[in-house]
Structures are given as C-alpha cells and as structure tokens.
Amino acid sequence: GQIDVNGQHFDPTKGVPPMMGFGGLLNDDEAAAVLSYVRLSFGNNGKLVSPATVKKVREATKDRVNFYMADELLTEHPLKAPAPAKKYGVAVRPRGGMLAS
Numbered sequence: 001g002q003i004d005v006n007g008q009h010f011d012p013t014k015g016v017p018p019m020m021g022f023g024g025l026l027n028d029d030e031a032a033a034v035l036s037y038v039r040l041s042f043g044n045n046g047k048l049v050s051p052a053t054v055k056k057v058r059e060a061t062k063d064r065v066n067f068y069m070a071d072e073l074l075t076e077h078p079l080k081a082p083a084p085a086k087k088y089g090v091a092v093r094p095r096g097g098m099l100a101s
Contacts, residue, residue: 012067021067028054 002011026034028051035054039046 013069023058028052028058 002009002013004010031054032049032051035049038044039049
C-alpha cells in the first residue's frame with residue numbers, strides 16, 4: 001500500500017514502489033537459486049526453479065516497467081482453496097467451522 005518516508009509519499013498504484021527492483025542484481029543462476037530456496041523453505045514444498053525458467057520469464061516481462069499489483073497476479077494466477085486441515089481427527093475449516101472426519 002501507500003507509505004510516507006521522510007516526508008516523501010510513495011504510491012505503488014502509480015508505479016512508484018518504496019523498494020527498488022532486483023532484476024539487475026542477480027544473474028539467472030543466482031535468481032534461480034534464491035527462488036528455489038524460497039520454494040523449498042518455510043514449510044513450502046515447491047519444485048526447483050531452473051536458470052532457463054528465469055531467463056524465459058525475464059524475456060517475457062522485459063518490457064514491463066511497473067511492479068505487478070496483487071489484483072493482476074491473482075487474475076493471472078488465482079489462489080486455490082486450501083483443503084481442510086486435519087488435526088486430532090477433525091477437519092477444521094478456515095473460518096472456524098468444523099467437520100467430523
């Protein structure tokens with residue numbers, strides 16, 4: 001969202017994020033390693049990201065000048081509803097409703 005820092009206003013909806021882009025800081029191998037680490041850490045169980053995939057995405061997005069907004073990402077990659085978590089023989093729904101299992 002919007003933020004004020006030292007009297008300067010930043011509004012990501014206008015293409016002015018309060019954070020610099022990292023595209024030029026990592027080569028394809030390094031970016032693939034960081035992405036793979038995140039996909040396999042913090043309870044995630046994603047697949048490795050290859051340097052070839054990083055190169056392909058960089059090429060496909062090379063003309064983009066603004067950061068992606070949440071609504072754009074969700075339109076392109078909608079979230080799937082999670083399966084009910086099971087704990088102690090009971091399936092628990094996200095909003096507190098419970099189902100017997």
